[in-house]
Amino acid sequence: MFEGKTLLGVGCSHVFAPLGEDINPETCHQRSWVKKLERLGNFKNSINLAQSGGSNQRSERVLMEYLESNNYNDLVVTFGLTDLSRFEIPQADKITGHLYNMKSIGPWCVSSEHTSDKRELSFMETLYGEFHSTNYETVMINRKMLYLNSFLNSLNIENYFIELHCHGGSIIPCQFGINLPLIHFKDEQGLAINAIRYTMIQGYTPDHTGHFDHDGHEFLAKLFYDQIKGIKDA
Amino acid sequence: MHKVKKLVTLGCSHTVGSYLDKPGDSWEELARCHDRSWSRKLAKLLDAEQECNLAINGGSNPRSIRVLMEWINETYNDKFEDSDLLIIFSITEPMRFEVPVNASLTPGIIPNSLSLGNDKINNEWSMHRAGPWEINTNRHANYSEYIRNRYGLFSNDDHEYKKLSYDLVMLHYFLKLHNIKHYFFHGIDVPDFYKPFMPAFVKLPIIKFTTKDNIYFETNAFGPGGFLTSHGFKRGLDIKPLSGCAHFDHDANQFLAEHIYDKIKEEL
Numbered sequence: 340m341f342e343g344k345t346l347l348g349v350g351c352s353h354v355f356a357p358l359g360e361d362i363n364p365e366t367c368h369q370r371s372w373v374k375k376l377e378r379l380g381n382f383k384n385s386i387n388l389a390q391s392g393g394s395n396q397r398s399e400r401v402l403m404e405y406l407e408s409n410n411y412n413d414l415v416v417t418f419g420l421t422d423l424s425r426f427e428i429p430q431a432d433k434i435t436g437h438l439y440n441m442k443s444i445g446p447w448c449v450s451s452e453h454t455s456d457k458r459e460l461s462f463m464e465t466l467y468g469e470f471h472s473t474n475y476e477t478v479m480i481n482r483k484m485l486y487l488n489s490f491l492n493s494l495n496i497e498n499y500f501i502e503l504h505c506h507g508g509s510i511i512p513c514q515f516g517i518n519l520p521l522i523h524f525k526d527e528q529g530l531a532i533n534a535i536r537y538t539m540i541q542g543y544t545p546d547h548t549g550h551f552d553h554d555g556h557e558f559l560a561k562l563f564y565d566q567i568k569g570i571k572d573a
Numbered sequence: 574m575h576k577v578k579k580l581v582t583l584g585c586s587h588t589v590g591s592y593l594d595k596p597g598d599s600w601e602e603l604a605r606c607h608d609r610s611w612s613r614k615l616a617k618l619l620d621a622e623q624e625c626n627l628a629i630n631g632g633s634n635p636r637s638i639r640v641l642m643e644w645i646n647e648t649y650n651d652k653f654e655d656s657d658l659l660i661i662f663s664i665t666e667p668m669r670f671e672v673p674v675n676a677s678l679t680p681g682i683i684p685n686s687l688s689l690g691n692d693k694i695n696n697e698w699s700m701h702r703a704g705p706w707e708i709n710t711n712r713h714a715n716y717s718e719y720i721r722n723r724y725g726l727f728s729n730d731d732h733e734y735k736k737l738s739y740d741l742v743m744l745h746y747f748l749k750l751h752n753i754k755h756y757f758f759h760g761i762d763v764p765d766f767y768k769p770f771m772p773a774f775v776k777l778p779i780i781k782f783t784t785k786d787n788i789y790f791e792t793n794a795f796g797p798g799g800f801l802t803s804h805g806f807k808r809g810l811d812i813k814p815l816s817g818c819a820h821f822d823h824d825a826n827q828f829l830a831e832h833i834y835d836k837i838k839e840e841l
Contacts, residue, residue: 429729462722472673486743
């Protein structure tokens with residue numbers, strides 16, 4: 340279906356595919372549904388830009404950075420949507436002072452295990468405790484997906500958005516008359532669930548870190564392949 | 574020139590039309606400022622039938638994008654097509670942002686009397702306009718600390734510029750896809766922040782300002798503030814309260830509107 344094309348995956352750990360103690364990018368990529376979807380779809384190759392703890396904000400940034408410096412003519416993008424409450428922040432480089440690194444932030448940061456900096460901890464507690472609205476995050480992610488779809492379509496880059504680790508049903512499939520190429524799932528009662536939950540319901544059990552093995556990723560890849568085929572046929 | 578029937582403008586107090594006394598946020602007070610704004614004057618030059626000035630004092634770029642999308646949703650619902658629509662986005666200070674505030678959790682940050690319809694996201698949450706000026710305000714103890722920590726620990730100009738550049742690129746392509754005429758300009762003193770972060774293949778429709786000696790601002794000056802002062806207009810010094818924004822009067826806004834009109838009329 341995708342001969343000669345390159346598959347690019349962005350998202351969180353459920354795209355990066357760690358398992359147990361294995362966080363090696365190469366072995367994780369071999370395990371990931373991205374690599375398995377590459378084979379199923381007959382892609383030329385695949386690139387995995389995901390990161391454990393990654394936010395949707397990070398996914399957008401690394402995708403843009405990739406497009407800025409790489410040929411995108413034969414690219415197919417799969418955007419694995421993760422927990423909407425995650426984001427990333429710039430943190431000053433302690434050596435240079437003026438450069439910065441991006442730090443992935445999520446609700447897990449409201450814990451002294453993750454920082455010894457009392458101000459940082461206080462900031463996270465206040466942010467998640469008092470100035471965080473899921474309603475607002477949902478509005479913003481819908482807008483973002485709509486924009487990204489418009490942008491990628493304008494560059495003739497085939498793109499798919501997967502409700503992977505966000506709340507199922509977060510994304511409105513049709514906005515302003517545009518049908519988003521959305522890969523989404525429902526449980527037996529017809530309630531929207533994300534791909535991870537769907538996979539668990541089908542009998543695949545994640546390890547103690549919450550991630551799937553080869554078989555789980557193979558199942559995910561097949562799921563995504565079937566829905567992509569359906570979207571393309573439509 | 575294709576007739577523009579609807580003009581939508583976005584930005585901060587410089588688009589609202591604020592001058593001298595900083596107005597409150599009631600629609601009535603904003604409406605009084607709108608008469609002075611470049612937005613109203615541009616609508617007259619275009620002979621537009623409808624002008625929607627969605628700007629607000631202290632408005633951020635994320636807010637502008639949010640309220641624009643809400644306006645589009647309310648106005649067009651599922652069929653966003655309008656060849657008579659023109660959108661002009663005045664880019665404001667990139668360090669500003671929006672904070673969701675729940676009045677029952679943190680009372681006092683947004684007084685009810687100042688909460689505008691399009692800054693409420695539901696019955697509980699409203700979007701508060703945050704910027705560097707709030708580092709030293711004391712609306713609510715937790716909020717003040719939150720703002721100080723955000724700017725103190727996790728703020729970086731390059732990062733904010735990059736994020737804003739991407740947001741504008743995305744908005745541009747969304748509007749382009751729908752064949753909506755649109756332009757951006759620097760509405761506050763942030764010159765060409767996007768250049769280092771703009772993908773080479775992207776050409777944003779940006780209205781350039783030049784000083785009186787015809788030098789592009791990207792080389793030696795800033796947004797309409799520098800543009801207008803180089804043409805002899807004086808900034809008003811806001812005194813109640815002292816905002817330091819230094820807004821412009823009717824004549825300066827008229828001059829700005831005419832300049833924008835001259836720049837875009839050939840392309841309409």
